Amino acid sequence: xxxxxxxxxxxxxxxxxxxxxxxxxxxxxxGVASVIAMIALGSGARASIDQQIQSQGTNVIYVSAxxxxxxxxxxxxxxxxxTTLTLEDAxxxxxxxxxxxxxxxxxxGRAQVVAGNQNWNTxxxxxxxxxxxxxxxxxxxxxxxxxxxxxxxxxxxxxxxSVVNILFPDSDPVGQVIRVRNLPFRVLGVLxxxxxxxxxxxxxxxxxxxxxxxxxxLLGITHLNQVTxxxxxxxxxxxxxxxxxxxMRQRHRTSGPEDDDFTVRTVEEMAATRVxxxxxxxxxxxxxxSVSLLVGGIGxxxxxLVSVTERTREIGLRMAVGARTRDILRQFxxxxxxxxxxxxxVGVLLGLGVSRGLTQGLGxxxxxxxxxxxxxxxxxxxxxxxxxYYPARKAANLDPIDALRYE
Amino acid sequence: MTGPSVAExxxxxxxxxxxxxxxxxxxxALRGVTLEVAAGTFLAVIGASGSGKSTFxxxxxxxxxxxxxQYYLEGEDVSGFDRDRRATLRNKKIGFVFxxxxxxxxxxxxxxxxxxxxxxxxxxxxxxxxxxxxxxxDAVGLGARAGHTPNQLSGGQMQRVAIARALVNEPxxxxxxxxxxxxxxxxxxxxxxxxxxxxxxxGITVMLITHEHDIAEYAGRVVIFRxxxxxxxEAVPSRRDAAVERAALPPPEVE
Numbered sequence: 001x002x003x004x005x006x007x008x009x010x011x012x013x014x015x016x017x018x019x020x021x022x023x024x025x026x027x028x029x030x031g032v033a034s035v036i037a038m039i040a041l042g043s044g045a046r047a048s049i050d051q052q053i054q055s056q057g058t059n060v061i062y063v064s065a066x067x068x069x070x071x072x073x074x075x076x077x078x079x080x081x082x083t084t085l086t087l088e089d090a091x092x093x094x095x096x097x098x099x100x101x102x103x104x105x106x107x108x109g110r111a112q113v114v115a116g117n118q119n120w121n122t123x124x125x126x127x128x129x130x131x132x133x134x135x136x137x138x139x140x141x142x143x144x145x146x147x148x149x150x151x152x153x154x155x156x157x158x159x160x161x162s163v164v165n166i167l168f169p170d171s172d173p174v175g176q177v178i179r180v181r182n183l184p185f186r187v188l189g190v191l192x193x194x195x196x197x198x199x200x201x202x203x204x205x206x207x208x209x210x211x212x213x214x215x216x217x218l219l220g221i222t223h224l225n226q227v228t229x230x231x232x233x234x235x236x237x238x239x240x241x242x243x244x245x246x247x248m249r250q251r252h253r254t255s256g257p258e259d260d261d262f263t264v265r266t267v268e269e270m271a272a273t274r275v276x277x278x279x280x281x282x283x284x285x286x287x288x289x290s291v292s293l294l295v296g297g298i299g300x301x302x303x304x305l306v307s308v309t310e311r312t313r314e315i316g317l318r319m320a321v322g323a324r325t326r327d328i329l330r331q332f333x334x335x336x337x338x339x340x341x342x343x344x345x346v347g348v349l350l351g352l353g354v355s356r357g358l359t360q361g362l363g364x365x366x367x368x369x370x371x372x373x374x375x376x377x378x379x380x381x382x383x384x385x386x387x388x389y390y391p392a393r394k395a396a397n398l399d400p401i402d403a404l405r406y407e
Numbered sequence: 408m409t410g411p412s413v414a415e416x417x418x419x420x421x422x423x424x425x426x427x428x429x430x431x432x433x434x435x436a437l438r439g440v441t442l443e444v445a446a447g448t449f450l451a452v453i454g455a456s457g458s459g460k461s462t463f464x465x466x467x468x469x470x471x472x473x474x475x476x477q478y479y480l481e482g483e484d485v486s487g488f489d490r491d492r493r494a495t496l497r498n499k500k501i502g503f504v505f506x507x508x509x510x511x512x513x514x515x516x517x518x519x520x521x522x523x524x525x526x527x528x529x530x531x532x533x534x535x536x537x538x539x540x541x542x543x544x545d546a547v548g549l550g551a552r553a554g555h556t557p558n559q560l561s562g563g564q565m566q567r568v569a570i571a572r573a574l575v576n577e578p579x580x581x582x583x584x585x586x587x588x589x590x591x592x593x594x595x596x597x598x599x600x601x602x603x604x605x606x607x608x609x610g611i612t613v614m615l616i617t618h619e620h621d622i623a624e625y626a627g628r629v630v631i632f633r634x635x636x637x638x639x640x641e642a643v644p645s646r647r648d649a650a651v652e653r654a655a656l657p658p659p660e661v662e
Contacts, residue, residue: 005525016513317509320470321572322498322526324491400470404509 006327010334013307014342021339024303027296028343028383029350032376034289036351039372041358042282044365046275053271059101059234060134060267061241063093063227063248067260083223084252084261090227092251097243099236104131105211106226109219113207115167115178122163124180124218126211127228132158132191134230137208142174142189145210153212157185160204161193183217185209237266290379296343297383304336304391315395316403329396336388337381344380348373415482416443417579417612418467424475425462425635436462438635439476444614446579449606451615451623451643454632461584463632464616468501468582469493481579498526502573506585508565510557510572517553520544520571527576543571547601563594570601574611581605583615587622593656599625600649625649 014021065085087105094103104127111124125131128150132139145156157178164173173187185207194203215221231240245264254260308315315328323331355366425437436459444450454460465471466478469485472493478486485496502523510519520540524531531539544550547567557565566586573581583602587595603625605611615626623629624647631639 002530005530009525012514313509314511317511318522318526319494320468320497320503320509321523322494322576324494324526326491327494327526401465404470404505 006330006334007338009331010338013331013335014338020303024299024339025343025346027299028293028340028380029296029347031289031293031296031383032344032347032380033350033354034292035286035376035379036348036368036372037354037358037366038282038285038289039376040351040355040366040368041285041364042278043367043369043372044359045278045282047367048365049271049274049278053267059230059232059237060136061229061231061237061244062263062265062267063089063229063244064263064265065223065225065261067257067263082261083221085224085227086222087224089248089251089262090224092247093227093229093244096247097240099232099240099243101230101232102130102134103230104128104134104228105224106131106228107211107214107219107221108225109214111180111207111218113163113167113178113180115173115176118167118169120163120166122160123206124214125206125208126214127208128211131211131228132208134228137194138192139189140192141172142187145188150210150212153210153216155183155185155209155213155217156188157207157209158189158191159187160191160206160208162202162204163207164190180207181218237268241266293379293383297340297387300336300339300384301387301391303339304332304388305394307335308332308391308395311395312398312403312406315398316400316406319398319400320404325396328398329392332392332395333385333388336392337384340380340384340388341377344377347380348377351376415479417446417448417481418442418444418614419479419482420467420476421479422476423463423466423473423478425459425466425471425473427474435635437466437473440632440635440637442630442637442640444612446612447606447610449603449613449615449625449627451617451626451629452632453617453620453623453629455618457634458632459635460616460632462635464582464584464614467580467614468503469497494526495528498523498576499528500579502576502578502581504566504569504573504581504583504586506588508557508562508569508589510565510568512558513556515554515556516544516549516560516568516571517541519557519568520575522572523576539575540571543574544568546574547571561594562590563597566590566594566598567601570598570605574605579612581611581613583613585617586615587617587619593653595622596649596653596656600653603649621647 063085066082090103090105094100107126109124110121112119112121129145129147132144139158140161142158144158145154149156157180159167159173167173167178168176173190176187177184178187179185191204191208211224229240229244231237241264248262248264249255249260252261318328352368355368358364359366420440420442423437423440424435426433426435428434440463452460452464462471466473469488472488473486476486477484480496480500485493488496511522517537517540520543521536524536524539541550541553544553547570549564549567549571552560552564557568560568581602586598586602590598599622602613602615606613613626615623617623624643624645626643627646628640628642630637
């Protein structure tokens with residue numbers, strides 16, 4: 001029998017019982033829609049991580065104080081609690097590692113800031129004049145502080161755009177003075193907005209100032225929290241990180257990750273971790289979604305089995321008028337696949353809608369790829385074949401005489 | 408065993424046997440049946456239930472295969488044919504009419520008649536299938552009801568649709584298994600009239616299976632089965648004519 005006839009018969013059978021067919025498809029529709037939405041979420045997360053890597057600059061290497069191994073002595077401090085990272089380390093990295101492009105010491109702390117009748121608690125980051133270049137941050141207006149400002153520990157600063165929105169809702173902050181813990185800081189410039197970070201944090205809620213100013217006038221410390229380094233090129237990042245680690249171990253007299261009191265990380269490494277996290281999450285969600293697709297498939301099998309029993313006489317008649325085993329097999333298989341494919345198509349549309357809803361309603365980044373649609377659709381069809389085969393086989397193997405007499 | 412006849416019979420069975428196991432006992436449904444049916448015959452097979460007539464018709468209809476003996480259809484020994492070869496042959500040479508009509512529900516009369524064409528070895532174009540099905544519905548007097556589904560048709564009408572369906576592939580043999588079993592007297596006569604007319608006008612071979620002697624008298628030849636054997640095979644002396652009888656019936660109350 002020509003394929004087109006098989007398809008016609010199958011479609012007719014699906015249409016003959018619309019409500020039941022619709023309910024059967026619902027399982028597949030929900031399954032496919034959730035698979036699509038989950039893949040879209042995963043792809044969206046990855047895409048936004050990629051975008052952040054670009055915005056951070058791929059050449060950045062962070063040398064942070066503290067490590068997750070055992071530091072000097074018996075106390076485990078964790079990253080950030082250690083005071084052994086110094087300006088000398090930053091100078092040594094700049095002078096002794098040839099593949100380094102720029103180096104900035106970095107300190108950070110939180111502070112209450114006031115401008116006019118507005119106030120806000122925000123992150124203060126201190127670096128040298130190269131800090132924003134290393135981080136690949138751009139100025140929206142005004143200008144950066146200079147090496148002279150750093151040398152003299154001038155009370156000058158750059159504002160992130162979120163801070164501007166709060167402190168200067170309707171005036172230009174450049175040239176104005178804000179008070180940080182009651183010290184007056186002159187605003188030199190405003191950083192261009194960078195948007196949300198990977199974990200939803202506001203990357204624009206910060207103030208950048210010379211690290212010397214923060215050390216001496218705000219925090220009262222002499223150590224650094226971090227040395228921020230950029231390599232000459234993306235290819236130099238890995239060897240540079242290795243070289244910095246070697247240099248730091250030599251300077252701090254540590255022998256390996258076990259007793260390091262510093263951590264060297266590259267943006268790519270950090271991104272890789274987050275991509276891996278996103279992938280794991282996507283995989284997890286997709287498995288859950290796939291289970292629902294599987295349940296949808298079992299629904300199809302169930303209905304097809306009922307349908308074969310109900311239509312035993314029809315099968316007998318078809319055999320009597322000349323349907324061969326494979327004609328019946330194909331007819332019921334086509335019906336099962338028809339249910340799953342139509343369900344799959346509706347599911348794809350629903351999945352697209354849900355993804356759009358997640359983006360517009362909840363602000364979660366999603367990205368629909370053609371491969372996601374193809375994969376989900378093919379999976380649905382495969383579910384139809386897999387779960388349709390057994391009932392179809394059962395129908396095709398009926399004895400025509402028994403089938404004709406079936407009550 | 409008879410030698411090859413000059414004009415080979417349409418259906419010839421030689422020492423046909425069928426036995427099957429039912430639990431521990433072996434049931435001998437057919438114990439050696441030898442029979443010839445020439446083309447154009449109107450044959451009735453009668454017998455009580457358990458006489459083997461249904462088994463015989465199942466084998467003649469290629470729904471079942473014998474456990475012994477031979478079955479020649481148009482001279483070809485088909486007794487050893489497998490499932491799919493029998494299906495193909497059924498489609499080409501056998502038309503079935505059943506007691507319970509066996510029409511597809513929620514499917515129009517026209518589509519029901521077209522059904523066997525779907526399984527034809529050589530695909531029939533949709534337009535031609537439609538024309539043929541419509542012509543047959545016209546022939547059984549249901550041309551105006553081609554678009555009706557079985558639940559909109561009376562029993563007699565359903566059986567006429569079934570007859571049209573059985574004829575759509577231009578079979579050699581029309582097998583009618585208790586075709587009037589579910590019908591009242593009037594519609595029984597109508598159905599028999601159609602079968603007689605098809606036999607007379609188109610020369611279609613009809614094999615009718617029934618347990619009612621009066622229905623068997625519409626046939627030209629009656630074969631009686633008992634305990635898996637043919638006990639009588641005779642021409643009908645005074646054959647009934649359904650057309651005449653229907654004309655004599657009082658007019659129908661509702662049609």
